[in-house]
Amino acid sequence: GSPITTEERRLRDKKHLNDITAARLPPLHHAPAKLLSIEESIAIQIQQKEAYEEMQAKLAAQKLAERLNIKMIRFEPEGEASMQYREVRDED
Numbered sequence: 263g264s265p266i267t268t269e270e271r272r273l274r275d276k277k278h279l280n281d282i283t284a285a286r287l288p289p290l291h292h293a294p295a296k297l298l299s300i301e302e303s304i305a306i307q308i309q310q311k312e313a314y315e316e317m318q319a320k321l322a323a324q325k326l327a328e329r330l331n332i333k334m335i336r337f338e339p340e341g342e343a344s345m346q347y348r349e350v351r352d353e354d
Contacts, residue, residue, distance in 0.1 A: 266274075298306070326332075
């Protein structure tokens with residue numbers, strides 16, 4: 263037979279693959295990879311490290327609060343709590 267081009271072979275193989283399986287590649291949701299300068303790469307790494315450390319600190323605080331059974335309540339110094347104290351008057 264006549265030699266087929268690589269494009270024709272790719273299309274034939276793809277058609278054959280479509281005939282034998284229902285599996286499909288997932289759609290690409292992200293932009294393709296791009297080259298970054300060293301400065302951009304370092305800035306992104308520092309930003310990711312700070313976000314990671316902040317998340318770890320929040321998680322550690324949450325676990326500690328659960329272990330110590332600490333409940334956070336709302337504090338209103340101007341509300342009812344301030345009425346519980348007696349009024350101090352100058353006796354002069």
